[in-house]
Amino acid sequence: MASGVKEVLPPTLDPASEFPADIFDGTTKLFIAYVCPFAQRVWITRNCKGLQDKIKVIAVDLDNRPAWYKEKVYPANKVPSLVHNNEVKGESLDLIRYLDEKFEGPSLLPEDPAKTEFAEELLSYSDSFNGAVFSSIRADGIGEVGSAFDYLENALGKFDDGPFFLGTFSLVDIAYAPFVERFQPFLLDVKKYDITEGRPKLAAWIEEVNKIEAYKATKYDQNELLASLKRRFGLDRA
Numbered sequence: 373m374a375s376g377v378k379e380v381l382p383p384t385l386d387p388a389s390e391f392p393a394d395i396f397d398g399t400t401k402l403f404i405a406y407v408c409p410f411a412q413r414v415w416i417t418r419n420c421k422g423l424q425d426k427i428k429v430i431a432v433d434l435d436n437r438p439a440w441y442k443e444k445v446y447p448a449n450k451v452p453s454l455v456h457n458n459e460v461k462g463e464s465l466d467l468i469r470y471l472d473e474k475f476e477g478p479s480l481l482p483e484d485p486a487k488t489e490f491a492e493e494l495l496s497y498s499d500s501f502n503g504a505v506f507s508s509i510r511a512d513g514i515g516e517v518g519s520a521f522d523y524l525e526n527a528l529g530k531f532d533d534g535p536f537f538l539g540t541f542s543l544v545d546i547a548y549a550p551f552v553e554r555f556q557p558f559l560l561d562v563k564k565y566d567i568t569e570g571r572p573k574l575a576a577w578i579e580e581v582n583k584i585e586a587y588k589a590t591k592y593d594q595n596e597l598l599a600s601l602k603r604r605f606g607l608d609r610a
């Protein structure tokens with residue numbers, strides 16, 4: 373698993389930041405926000421492929437974006453976005469596949485047909501998983517949170533040749549890790565709900581994911597992530 377040397381993280385760009393003159397110079401750029409789990413997916417993939425020297429990370433302030441980002445880079449005004457061959461692409465699940473298919477580095481999907489099929493199922497479910505957790509945050513009790521994490525626990529038992537969803541670390545783990553990174557402390561703090569209780573495979577998965585250098589390099593301060601989620605759901609005023 374490629375991880376590269378520890379890189380110096382770029383400063384976050386806001387409305388006071390000038391439009392970078394080299395955005396469309398033919399080199400590849402990845403726009404992220406440090407608090408954004410969708411962007412983190414693509415950042416992890418870039419690191420796993422060993423593309424730190426090939427893809428430059430540019431961070432923007434998600435709550436206070438530069439006007440030029442929407443006007444000159446990505447009209448959807450979201451992160452992540454990838455500038456490659458002077459074309460701009462978006463959507464995190466599409467981008468992690470794109471990096472895996474189009475760039476050098478170790479493949480992040482197995483060749484085993486059974487694992488490939490299960491990968492598609494899990495990647496397709498990821499939006500439903502996130503939606504179930506987000507929709508439960510404002511609800512009384514835990515809502516659908518329990519069944520969502522039970523799904524992950526069961527999925528982690530599909531293959532027995534490693535601690536990850538497909539045995540070895542893959543795009544599937546990359547799709548889920550940024551969200552579990554946020555949901556675990558958030559649910560414990562707000563709902564007093566421990567996602568690992570009664571889920572030994574999920575607990576082991578979290579432990580193993582946190583050993584992956586390409587992932588560890590993208591982790592943000594947990595207190596900042598917790599505060600960001602609380603602001604998003606108006607819980608900072610509760």
